[in-house]
Amino acid sequence: MAVRIDRKTIEELIDGTIDFYKLKELLSNFKDKDRFQTYLSILQERVPWDDPILLPAGLHLYIVQKENGDRIVKCDCGHEFCDYRDNWKLHALVYVRDTEEKMNELYPKLLAPDPEWQVIREYYCPGCASQLEVEAVAPWYPVLKDFEPDIDTFYEDWLGLPLPLGKK
Amino acid sequence: MEKNSQILAIDAGGTMTDTFIIDDQGEFVVGKAQSTPYDESIGLINSAKDALSYWDTSVETEFPKLLAGVYSGTAMLNRLVQRRGRRVGLIVNKGMEDFHRMGRAIQAYLGYSYSDRLHINTHRYDPPLVPGELTRGVTERVDLFGNVVIPLYEHEVEPAVRELLEMDVQAIVISLLHSYRYPAHERKVRDIAREMIKKSGKDIPVFASVDYYPVRKESHRTNTTIIEAYAADPSRETLKKINQRISEKGASFDLRVMASHGGTISIEANELARTLVSGPIGGVVGAKYLGELLGIPNIACSDIGGTSFDIALITQGDLSINPSPDMARLVLSLPLVAMDTVGAGAGSYVRVDPNYKSITLGPDSAGYRVGVCYPEGGVDTVTVSDCHVVLGLINPDNFLGGEVKLYPERAYKAVKEQIADPLGLSVEDAAYGVIDLLESQLRNYLESMILGKGYSPSQYVCFSYGGGGPLHTAGYTKGLGFDKVMVPAWAAGFSAFGCAAADFEYRYDKTLDINVDDGAADEIKLAAGKELLAAWEELKEKVGNEFVKNHFAMDDVDFRLYFRMQYQGQLNDLEIEAPIKDFQGVKDWDALIEAFEEVYTRVYAKAARSPELGYSITGAIVRGLVDVVKPKIPKEALSGEEPPKEAYLGKRKVYWKGEWTEVDIWEMEKLKAGNRIRAFSIIESPATTYVVPPGFETVLDEHRIFHLIEVD
Numbered sequence: 001m002a003v004r005i006d007r008k009t010i011e012e013l014i015d016g017t018i019d020f021y022k023l024k025e026l027l028s029n030f031k032d033k034d035r036f037q038t039y040l041s042i043l044q045e046r047v048p049w050d051d052p053i054l055l056p057a058g059l060h061l062y063i064v065q066k067e068n069g070d071r072i073v074k075c076d077c078g079h080e081f082c083d084y085r086d087n088w089k090l091h092a093l094v095y096v097r098d099t100e101e102k103m104n105e106l107y108p109k110l111l112a113p114d115p116e117w118q119v120i121r122e123y124y125c126p127g128c129a130s131q132l133e134v135e136a137v138a139p140w141y142p143v144l145k146d147f148e149p150d151i152d153t154f155y156e157d158w159l160g161l162p163l164p165l166g167k168k
Numbered sequence: 169m170e171k172n173s174q175i176l177a178i179d180a181g182g183t184m185t186d187t188f189i190i191d192d193q194g195e196f197v198v199g200k201a202q203s204t205p206y207d208e209s210i211g212l213i214n215s216a217k218d219a220l221s222y223w224d225t226s227v228e229t230e231f232p233k234l235l236a237g238v239y240s241g242t243a244m245l246n247r248l249v250q251r252r253g254r255r256v257g258l259i260v261n262k263g264m265e266d267f268h269r270m271g272r273a274i275q276a277y278l279g280y281s282y283s284d285r286l287h288i289n290t291h292r293y294d295p296p297l298v299p300g301e302l303t304r305g306v307t308e309r310v311d312l313f314g315n316v317v318i319p320l321y322e323h324e325v326e327p328a329v330r331e332l333l334e335m336d337v338q339a340i341v342i343s344l345l346h347s348y349r350y351p352a353h354e355r356k357v358r359d360i361a362r363e364m365i366k367k368s369g370k371d372i373p374v375f376a377s378v379d380y381y382p383v384r385k386e387s388h389r390t391n392t393t394i395i396e397a398y399a400a401d402p403s404r405e406t407l408k409k410i411n412q413r414i415s416e417k418g419a420s421f422d423l424r425v426m427a428s429h430g431g432t433i434s435i436e437a438n439e440l441a442r443t444l445v446s447g448p449i450g451g452v453v454g455a456k457y458l459g460e461l462l463g464i465p466n467i468a469c470s471d472i473g474g475t476s477f478d479i480a481l482i483t484q485g486d487l488s489i490n491p492s493p494d495m496a497r498l499v500l501s502l503p504l505v506a507m508d509t510v511g512a513g514a515g516s517y518v519r520v521d522p523n524y525k526s527i528t529l530g531p532d533s534a535g536y537r538v539g540v541c542y543p544e545g546g547v548d549t550v551t552v553s554d555c556h557v558v559l560g561l562i563n564p565d566n567f568l569g570g571e572v573k574l575y576p577e578r579a580y581k582a583v584k585e586q587i588a589d590p591l592g593l594s595v596e597d598a599a600y601g602v603i604d605l606l607e608s609q610l611r612n613y614l615e616s617m618i619l620g621k622g623y624s625p626s627q628y629v630c631f632s633y634g635g636g637g638p639l640h641t642a643g644y645t646k647g648l649g650f651d652k653v654m655v656p657a658w659a660a661g662f663s664a665f666g667c668a669a670a671d672f673e674y675r676y677d678k679t680l681d682i683n684v685d686d687g688a689a690d691e692i693k694l695a696a697g698k699e700l701l702a703a704w705e706e707l708k709e710k711v712g713n714e715f716v717k718n719h720f721a722m723d724d725v726d727f728r729l730y731f732r733m734q735y736q737g738q739l740n741d742l743e744i745e746a747p748i749k750d751f752q753g754v755k756d757w758d759a760l761i762e763a764f765e766e767v768y769t770r771v772y773a774k775a776a777r778s779p780e781l782g783y784s785i786t787g788a789i790v791r792g793l794v795d796v797v798k799p800k801i802p803k804e805a806l807s808g809e810e811p812p813k814e815a816y817l818g819k820r821k822v823y824w825k826g827e828w829t830e831v832d833i834w835e836m837e838k839l840k841a842g843n844r845i846r847a848f849s850i851i852e853s854p855a856t857t858y859v860v861p862p863g864f865e866t867v868l869d870e871h872r873i874f875h876l877i878e879v880d
Contacts (some may be wrong), residue, residue, distance in 0.1 A: 020292060027290045028281070030522050 010038050036159060047076050052164040053149055060130050061088065063151070065164050071151065079127025087145045092132060093124040098139065117137070171223045173230040173364075175786040175799055176419075176669040178212055179450075182242035183536065185211040187219045188664035189230070194800035197222040198661050198855075205735035208406055209413035232418035234795040238667045239410065239435075240426035244403040244444050248496050251295060257332035258298040259342045259357060260390070262305030268394075269296035271499065272387040279499040281511065288659075294497055297394045302337060304328035306357065313681070314349030315837040319795045320356055329361045333368055339364075339397035340781075341375045343390040348382040348679045373401060380439055381501045382786070383433035383675070383679040388492050389503040392441055395500070400440035407435040422718050424672060424796075426450060429503040430487050431673025431793070436717040438710070439676075442502045445495050449474075449505045452480040452528050454666025455631045456487060458656070461801055462871070468618060468650065470610075470627040471662075472636035474515040475533040477610055479617055480507045481628070489743060491677060491787070503675055503789075512609060514636035515539065516601050518550045520590045527605055528585065541579035542572060550586045552606060555599035560638060560822040561850065562857055570854075592612035597822040602627065607643030615648055622771050623651045632876075636853075638858035641876055646863070657836055660855030665799060666835035672796045674711045678703050678788050683736055685782035692755050695750040696785065697760075703788035704729050732787035733764045735778045740768050741786045760785075802872045806842035809867075815839050820850070824861065841870045847879075 012018040013026070018029040028058065043062065057073055063084045064074045073081040073088040081088040097103055097120040103112035106120075113120075113136070121143075122151050123133045133146075155163050177188040185203045190196040204211035216227050223230075247253050258268060276291040277284065284290045287371040306328055308320040312863040332340060340361050347354040357686025358376040359662050365372055411423040422433035425443040430453050433443065446803050447470060455469040459482060467482040480490060493504040511531030515538060529552070537545030539554040541564065557579040564574035581596055588598035618625050631640040638655045645653045656662060680703055682686040682696045712722045730750065734741035744767050747759045765777055815838035823832045829848055836853035844864045845851065850872075851858040863880040 024292070027287065028284050030519065033522065167722055 005032055005036055005038075006036065007042065010035070011042055014039070014042060037161070049074075049078050054164070055149055055154075057084070057088070058133060058146065060125065060132055063149070075125045075127055075130065075132070077125060077128035077130070078127055084151075085148060087143065089123055089133070089143050089145075091126075093126050093129075095122045095124065096120070097122070171225055171230065173220075173775070174797055175237050175668045176216065176231075176234050176237040176414075177227070177664045178237070178239045178241070179216075179664055179667070180208055180212065181241050181244060183558070185215040186664060187212065187215040189208055189216065189219050189573065190660055190665075190668055190799040191489075191524070191802065195804040196661065196799070198664070199608070205243065207409070208241070209410045212410060213413065223337060223426075227417050229470075229559070229720050231414065232420065234419050234421060236311060236421050237414060237419065237423045238426055238432050238670060239407065239423055240443075240450065240667055243406060243550040243658035244399050245442075245496060247403065248297075248395060248444070248498075251297070251751040253297065254338040254402060255336065256302065256394055256397045257335070257337035257340045257388070258299050258303045258394065259303055259325075259328055259332075259361075260303065261309065261345050262307045264305045265300065265305045265347065267387060268298060268303065268390055269293065270387075271296075271302065272385075275494075275497055278494045278499070291508045295390070295736060297498075297607045298341070298591065299415055302332065302333060303334060308344060308353050309877045310346045310350045312346055312349065314346065316353075317354065320353045321354065322852075325357050325360045326364065330615065333365065335825050337372065338375050338523055339375065339401070341377070341390070341394050341586055343377040343393055346484075347376075348384060348389070350380040350471050350679070351376075351382065352871060364498075365819045373397065375572050380441075380679075383491070383501045383677055384695065385492060385499070385501060386479035388499045391498045392501045395441040395444065395498070396439065400443070404435060404440055405445075411435060412614050426453075426667050426670060428505065429489060429673070429675040429791075430456075430505045430670065431675065432601070432667070432670045432796075432859075433672075433674055434714065434718050437674070437714055441500075444502070444505070446477045448476075448507060448509075448663070450518060450663035450666035450670075451478070451633055452482070452487060452505050452507065452666065454662050455480075455633075456482050456485070457666065457669035457798065458631070458801065458873075459629075460485065464629050466623075466628045466651075468614065468625070468630045470614060470630060470632050470637060470641075470644070472610075473513050474512065474535045474538075474636070475513045477510045477512050477613070478507050478634075479509075479614055480505060481621060481623070482620065483623070486710060486745075491743075500731065501677075503677060504522050508613075510609070512606055513554075514551070514553050514556070514639070515611045516552050516606075518552060518555065518587060520587055525591060527591075529600060529602070529609065531604055536571065538567075538574070539579065540582035541574040541576060542573060543578065548582070550579075550582045552602065554582055556639065558566045558583050558595060558599040559603065561603075563820070563833075563852060566838045566852060566854070568855060571770050576858055596828075597826070600825070603640075607640050607646075607845065610644035611646065611648065614644060622773075628649065629654060631656070633659040635660045635739065635856055638856050638874075640859075642859060642864050643859050646878065653865075653876040655874040655876060657853070657868070657874065660853070669750070671793045673791055675789065676707045676710050678707055680785050680787055683782065684757075684787040685736075697757050700731060700760075700785055701751040704790055707788060708792070711790050715792060715794060720794050724794050726794070728791045730789035730791065730794070731760065732789070733760070734784050735781040736782055736784050738778075741784075742771065743787075743789065769870070787811045803870055804841045804872070806870055807840040807844060808845040811839055811843040811845060815843075817852070822848070822850070824848070839868050841868055841872065845866050 053062045055065050056065045057063050060076045062074055071084045081091045098115045119139045121135050155161050173189050174192050175190045179186040185201050197219040201211050201214035221356050231607040276293050306324040309318040311317050341356045341404045342354050344354050354376040358374050361374045375393050375397045377389045381389045381392050421863045427433045427442045451471045452469050455467050459467045469480045471478045484720050488506040489503045490506040512529050515533040516530035516762050534547040534551045535549050539551035541554050541557045543725045557576050557685045564576050567574050569784045583599050584595045588595045615800045625648045629652045632655050638659050682699055684696045729746040732741040732743050744763050747763045749754045815835050817833040817835050819830045819832050832849045834851045836851045844867045847862045866874045866880055868874050
């Protein structure tokens with residue numbers, strides 16, 4: 001039987017303020033059955049909109065269900081990106097550090113990567129300008145999707161939970 | 169009847185202080201009292217009073233009769249784990265200031281379960297004993313052969329020491345690379361530091377690693393020397409106070425402390441850090457002593473306590489020693505009695521893996537809080553003890569002599585909700601399954617440990633002790649084919665017995681790197697022997713000086729010389745008692761080689777010997793012993809096989825292999841030597857429960873040791 005974890009602990013986990021020994025206990029134990037629901041309900045409580053969250057999709061980002069049944073990627077500011085099967089990065093603002101000068105804003109001189117070999121791509125939300133993701137990749141590297149979840153299987157077979165109702 | 173107390177053994181734990189007092193007949197009493205961390209002597213005296221009350225006598229009457237006293241406690245370990253030690257400054261090589269906190273890249277997961285070792289997210293470094301801001305570097309470099317590559321920059325020492333003094337350190341530790349091969353630099357830094365401390369008018373100790381642990385591996389050596397300054401030296405004050413309080417009560421002996429190498433040392437000992445861990449060693453030392461008295465050279469020691477199952481092997485009368493163990497999540501250079509531990513004891517938590525529906529045991533445990541059946545413990549996860557209660561193996565009204573009342577209905581409910589229902593089993597079958605799983609895990613573990621060391625169970629006598637040992641002895645020894653299986657009637661107090669039986673013994677180690685090729689010329693062998701002899705002489709003086717502090721003369725000391733040897737280029741060395749007392753010629757070298765190859769053959773195989781690789785001596789060890797009083801073991805006349813009627817306590821129902829069975833219950837203390845108890849029986853004493861299940865019987869011998877015999 002897993003240790004019962006209270007809501008406050010999960011909030012600390014999300015905020016990153018959790019004490020290490022508590023975190024270690026969480027990591028080393030089995031998950032309690034309703035962990036995901038608690039987690040999701042905390043996220044839901046913290047966003048200013050009502051579309052039900054299906055999955056977190058990164059810092060500030062969520063896959064939510066719209067009333068018409070569409071599943072889209074949405075920022076916590078409310079900006080809506082695209083269908084969850086599409087790549088939200090292609091709908092974000094991108095800043096690419098591809099010169100020595102831009103690199104040196106972050107790194108001490110001579111300690112940055114050579115931009116001919118590696119660039120830094122920063123993705124920002126067009127709604128609130130939050131930094132959503134940073135990737136350090138070779139200059140020619142395609143803009144890849146982080147993950148493409150099988151939401152139905154996850155809910156039905158893994159969690160054993162009903163999906164929020166949509167009109168799909 | 170008037171008692172004649174002889175030996176006092178003290179185990180000062182975090183919550184309880186146990187005392188164990190033995191008289192000249194081998195009889196003993198065990199006392200318990202709340203520990204008093206602010207002044208340990210109070211708890212100790214209370215505990216001794218409690219013990220002696222069973223003999224209707226007092227501390228004032230019995231303490232003057234005592235001939236020896238041995239202490240073991242957890243105060244130093246707690247000081248270390250809770251990082252409540254002294255503010256220590258550290259001086260290392262310039263450029264190497266961070267190695268201490270890097271913990272050899274393994275301290276992040278030491279003490280973790282195997283699954284967490286693989287689960288990197290759980291890894292974390294504890295705060296270092298000495299933080300970076302109290303660490304200073306000085307320039308010097310000695311290579312691994314002991315050559316000076318860069319001389320010591322003496323002008324850098326003074327500012328380093330001054331800055332540490334300005335930051336109000338309470339002790340300074342010096343640890344330089346390869347100092348065990350070339351101690352002069354460390355000692356020079358030490359002397360400069362002492363001089364400066366004197367000038368500043370302060371009084372703080374300086375510890376050079378080479379004066380304490382002249383051995384390879386700088387993380388281990390540095391940690392251990394820091395512990396000496398950080399936790400051990402402050403603990404010396406506590407021990408002195410206890411010693412003083414005991415002598416105020418009329419005791420005339422010098423208190424000794426149980427040390428990790430399996431001997432006891434004085435509270436004045438130079439290297440006190442090795443008294444850090446002593447609890448589980450007690451039992452192994454007791455088993456060795458019992459083996460010596462009974463003429464048993466090979467013993468597999470097995471100990472089940474509340475939190476773990478500990479196994480150690482005694483082979484040809486010798487304990488094996490691990491020269492660089494880890495304790496409290498730190499790598500150390502202390503000789504520690506080699507023990508294998510698995511986190512499965514009577515208090516281990518039992519859970520059902522929600523994903524795979526399998527039962528998991530431990531590794532965490534409720535320890536002294538027993539389980540759900542003990543409401544005061546505040547535990548809500550099922551433990552192994554709860555399963556014992558459900559099955560009827562433990563008497564809930566006579567646990568720890570009735571001091572701890574257990575509630576079977578609570579255990580039943582918890583096992584049902586947490587184990588039985590999720591698995592679709594009856595409560596009894598679930599509890600039985602847990603015990604069965606535990607015993608087969610222990611059995612596999614015990615067997616693999618003996619086979620893995622190149623031996624076979626049939627060469628060993630298995631000793632089973634600890635509060636939880638005898639409950640499972642039959643289960644975990646079944647079918648392994650041990651020569652004999654023995655359960656001392658004083659199983660629960662066996663650790664304390666072992667402490668009381670330990671030698672007064674110092675052991676000092678020194679790293680050497682002496683390489684001699686196969687068929688080397690005589691002068692090379694002679695030079696090698698001379699270097700080994702010089703190391704032995706140095707260590708003998710160190711050991712002898714320790715005994716002088718307790719007013720023994722050098723002549724009183726029985727010195728035993730050891731060396732560590734391996735084939736050149738192999739990774740593992742072996743520790744071997746030297747067949748010579750002095751080194752005079754080439755034939756002495758040949759004797760060393762012969763002794764090494766004999767042990768090598770025993771541990772590995774004759775065909776694996778590789779003399780063509782040549783030989784390396786990797787270390788010298790000296791052990792020095794003096795005679796001390798040891799406990800007698802009980803001896804009584806044999807009576808018949810039929811146990812006396814007054815030992816019979818009646819019947820109890822026990823669930824065993826799918827059905828409730830009527831089991832005979834016996835009172836351990838009332839059984840007589842020579843009695844034979846047949847299955848299915850449970851033999852109870854206040855501190856332990858001994859189960860004789862179907863397929864077994866047991867005989868109590870004249871020393872009050874039960875022999876468990878498989879009859880099927």
